[in-house]
Amino acid sequence: MRRMVTGLAVITAMASGAAVLQLKLAVQDKTDNVRKIVQDIQVDERAIRLLEAELAYQTSPNRLQEQSNRFLALMAPKASQVLADPSSIPERPAGARVDSSIDLTVALEPEVKKPTKKRLYKRKGAQL
Amino acid sequence: MNAAYVNVSTPHADRNISGIRLAHNRLKVAVFVFLLAFLVTAARTVELGVRSGAVEQSLALDIVVEPVQYGRADILDRNGEILATSLPSTLLQADRFKVQDPVVAARQLVEILPHLSYEKIHSQLVGKKGYVELARQLTPNQKWAINALGNPAFEFLEDEERIYPHGRLASHVLGFVDVDGKGRRGIEGFLDYRLSQTDQTQDAIRLSLDIRVQYALTYELRAAMNAFQAKGAAGLVMDVNTGEVLAMVSLPDFDPAEIKSTVEGARFNRAAQGVYELGSTFKTFTLANALDQGTIDLTDSFDATKPLRVGRFSIRDDHPKNRILTVPEIYTYSSNIGSAQIALEIGKERQQEFLGSLGLLERPSIELTAVGVPQLPPTWGKAATMTVAYGHGIAVSPLQLSTGIAAMVNGGRLVPATLIHNSEGWQEGKRVIKPSTSRKIRQLMRMVVTKGTGRYANAVGYRVGGKTGTANISVVGGYDRKAKISSFVGVFPMDDPQYVVFALLDQPKGTKKTFGFSGGGWVAAPVVKSVIARTAPLLGVAPKKEDASLYETVSLMIEE
Numbered sequence: 001m002r003r004m005v006t007g008l009a010v011i012t013a014m015a016s017g018a019a020v021l022q023l024k025l026a027v028q029d030k031t032d033n034v035r036k037i038v039q040d041i042q043v044d045e046r047a048i049r050l051l052e053a054e055l056a057y058q059t060s061p062n063r064l065q066e067q068s069n070r071f072l073a074l075m076a077p078k079a080s081q082v083l084a085d086p087s088s089i090p091e092r093p094a095g096a097r098v099d100s101s102i103d104l105t106v107a108l109e110p111e112v113k114k115p116t117k118k119r120l121y122k123r124k125g126a127q128l
Numbered sequence: 129m130n131a132a133y134v135n136v137s138t139p140h141a142d143r144n145i146s147g148i149r150l151a152h153n154r155l156k157v158a159v160f161v162f163l164l165a166f167l168v169t170a171a172r173t174v175e176l177g178v179r180s181g182a183v184e185q186s187l188a189l190d191i192v193v194e195p196v197q198y199g200r201a202d203i204l205d206r207n208g209e210i211l212a213t214s215l216p217s218t219l220l221q222a223d224r225f226k227v228q229d230p231v232v233a234a235r236q237l238v239e240i241l242p243h244l245s246y247e248k249i250h251s252q253l254v255g256k257k258g259y260v261e262l263a264r265q266l267t268p269n270q271k272w273a274i275n276a277l278g279n280p281a282f283e284f285l286e287d288e289e290r291i292y293p294h295g296r297l298a299s300h301v302l303g304f305v306d307v308d309g310k311g312r313r314g315i316e317g318f319l320d321y322r323l324s325q326t327d328q329t330q331d332a333i334r335l336s337l338d339i340r341v342q343y344a345l346t347y348e349l350r351a352a353m354n355a356f357q358a359k360g361a362a363g364l365v366m367d368v369n370t371g372e373v374l375a376m377v378s379l380p381d382f383d384p385a386e387i388k389s390t391v392e393g394a395r396f397n398r399a400a401q402g403v404y405e406l407g408s409t410f411k412t413f414t415l416a417n418a419l420d421q422g423t424i425d426l427t428d429s430f431d432a433t434k435p436l437r438v439g440r441f442s443i444r445d446d447h448p449k450n451r452i453l454t455v456p457e458i459y460t461y462s463s464n465i466g467s468a469q470i471a472l473e474i475g476k477e478r479q480q481e482f483l484g485s486l487g488l489l490e491r492p493s494i495e496l497t498a499v500g501v502p503q504l505p506p507t508w509g510k511a512a513t514m515t516v517a518y519g520h521g522i523a524v525s526p527l528q529l530s531t532g533i534a535a536m537v538n539g540g541r542l543v544p545a546t547l548i549h550n551s552e553g554w555q556e557g558k559r560v561i562k563p564s565t566s567r568k569i570r571q572l573m574r575m576v577v578t579k580g581t582g583r584y585a586n587a588v589g590y591r592v593g594g595k596t597g598t599a600n601i602s603v604v605g606g607y608d609r610k611a612k613i614s615s616f617v618g619v620f621p622m623d624d625p626q627y628v629v630f631a632l633l634d635q636p637k638g639t640k641k642t643f644g645f646s647g648g649g650w651v652a653a654p655v656v657k658s659v660i661a662r663t664a665p666l667l668g669v670a671p672k673k674e675d676a677s678l679y680e681t682v683s684l685m686i687e688e
Contacts, residue, residue, distance in 0.1 A: 056210040056293035061343035079589025084670030
C-alpha cells in the first residue's frame with residue numbers, strides 16, 4: 001500500500017512537473033509570438049507612414065494635373081456643368097421603360113479612339 | 129531498528145525516544161503544511177482551468193505596443209492631407225581612426241553615392257576629427273551597398289528626414305527644417321516648440337490650408353506671372369467667416385527639401401511679409417468708413433471733372449470720366465478724385481481710427497515667423513489723408529488687406545486671419561461696421577465686376593464681386609510711372625460672401641492680348657476668375673442664377 005502511494009506520488013510529481021514545464025514552454029512560445037506581433041505592428045506602422053507620405057506625393061494636385069493633361073482631356077468645370085441641387089435632375093419620362101434584354105455593358109464600354117494629332121494637341125492645353 | 133532502543137533503557141535512551149517523537153511530530157506538521165500547500169495549488173490550478181474571463185486576462189503578461197516615435201509632428205491640411213511628415217532615414221559617418229586607405233575608401237564611396245565629391249570625402253577622411261559625417265538620407269539600397277564594402281570605418285546612424293510630399297506647394301506657409309532638425313520660417317519655425325515636443329509628436333497639426341485651393345491659386349498666378357513677365361506674384365484665399373487662410377501663395381517659391389539651392393529672394397513671403405501700396409482696393413475702406421459714419425450716402429455725388437490739386441501734387445483718375453460722379457460710380461470706375469474728396473469729408477482722425485480698427489496700421493498677428501509691418505505716411509496731413517483714400521502713401525501686406533476686405537463683406541466683423549484649422553466654422557470677431565453698410569459694400573463690389581473695372585473677374589454663375597487695385601511703385605522722390613503693383617481682391621458669392629480671393633502681380637508688363645495694359649483689372653482679375661471657377665465646386669459653393677433685384681438700386685446710379 002505504502003509503496004503504491006509512494007509510486008503514485010512520484011508519478012504524479014513527474015507528470016505535474018512535465019505539465020508545468022510544458023506550460024512554461026507554451027507560455028514562452030506565446031510571449032515570443034506576442035513580442036513578434038508587437039514588432040510586426042511597429043514595422044507595419046512605419047510602412048503605413050511611408051505609404052501615406054507616398055500617397056500624398058502621388059496624389060499631389062500638381063502631379064494629378066500633369067497626369068490629367070497626359071491621359072485625360074479634362075477642363076475646369078463650367079458653372080453650367082455643376083448641379084447645385086440633385087432634385088433638379090429630371091425624372092425618367094413616364095412610359096420610357098428600360099428594356100432589360102439589352103446588354104447595357106456593351107453600350108457602356110468606352111469607344112477606343114486612336115490618338116490623332118488634333119486630339120493630342122487638345123490634351124496639351126487641357127487643365128484639371 | 130526500534131528494538132535496539134527498547135533494550136537500552138537508560139535516561140539517555142529516554143531522551144532519544146522523546147527526541148524521535150518530537151521529530152515525528154515535526155514531520156507530521158511539515159507533511160500537513162506541504163499537503164495543504166499542494167491542495168491549495170491544486171485547487172487554484174483547477175480553478176484557473178475551469179474558470180475563464182477577465183481574471184486570467186489581467187494575469188497575462190502585460191505587453192504594451194509602444195507607438196513608433198518620431199522627432200517631429202506631422203503637418204496636415206484642413207482635409208487631413210499630409211503637408212509635412214518625418215520619415216526614418218540613415219546617416220553615414222566614418223570613424224577616421226579605422227580608415228586604412230582613405231583614397232580607396234573615398235573612391236568606393238563616391239561610386240555608390242555619386243552626388244558626393246571625391247575631394248570633399250577624401251579631405252574629411254584624412255582630417256583631424258575622429259568621427260566625420262559623410263552623408264545623410266541614404267536609401268536602403270545605398271546602405272546595403274556601403275555595408276557590402278565591408279569597411280569597418282563606415283558606421284550608420286538612425287536619422288530622421290522631413291518630407292514635404294507636395295514639394296514647392298505652400299512652401300512659404302510651411303517653412304522648412306534645417307540640418308539640425310530645427311524648424312525655420314513659416315509654421316515649422318513658428319510652431320517649432322509644439323512640433324518637436326516629445327509627448328506631442330503623435331498629434332499632427334491641422335492647418336487651415338486646402339492644398340487643392342493652394343494649387344489652383346499657385347497655378348493661375350504662375351501662369352499670369354509668366355504671361356505678363358512679372359517679377360513676382362502673391363495670392364490669398366480666405367474664409368470671410370472664420371479668418372482661415374485656405375491658400376497663401378508667394379512667387380517665386382522654393383523647395384523646402386532643397387533649401388540650399390533656393391533662388392535669391394524666393395524665401396520672401398510676398399503675401400504676408402511684403403507690404404505694398406495696393407492702390408484702389410483701399411477705396412473700399414474709404415467708402416465703408418464714410419457710409420458707416422453717415423458722412424456720405426450712396427445717392428451723393430462728387431465733382432470729378434478735373435484733377436484735384438493738393439500742394440504740388442495733383443490727383444488724377446486712371447479711368448477719367450470728366451463729369452460729376454455718384455458714389456457708386458466713384459467706386460465702380462475707381463475715381464481717385466472722388467475718393468480723395470470723400471476722405472476729406474471723413475477727416476484725418478476718423479480715417480486713422482477706422483483703418484486702425486481694421487488692423488491696417490500695425491503688424492498683423494498670424495502663425496508665421498516673418499510678418500510685414502505696414503508703412504504709414506511719415507506725416508499724416510491733408511495730402512496723406514487724400515492719397516490714403518485710394519491706397520497710395522500707405523503700404524500694407526496682402527494678408528492685411530484681405531482680412532480687412534473680409535470684414536467689409538461678412539456683415540462687419542473683423543476676424544483675425546489664421547493658418548490653423550478652426551473646426552467651429554464661425555467666429556464672432558470685432559464689429560467694425562454696421563451690417564447695413566456691409567450690405568452696401570457688397571452691392572458696390574458686385575457692380576465693379578458687372579459694370580466697372582473688374583469685368584474680367586466675372587466667373588459666370590459664382591456672383592463675384594471685387595475691386596481692382598493698380599499702384600505705381602514708389603521710388604526715391606516719387607513714383608515710377610512704368611513699374612506697377614497690380615492687384616485684384618475678389619469676393620464670392622456676393623449674395624452670401626464665403627471667400628475672399630486676392631491676386632497680386634509685381635511689375636507686370638502688358639501684352640498684345642491686354643492691349644498693353646497691365647492694371648489690376650487686366651492682369652490680376654482674370655487670375656481671380658480662374659481660381660474661383662476652379663475652386664468654387666471644391667469649396668461647395670454652387671453656381672446659381674443671380675437675383676438681379678439685389679443690385680437694382682445701385683445699378684441705376686451708375687451711368688455707363
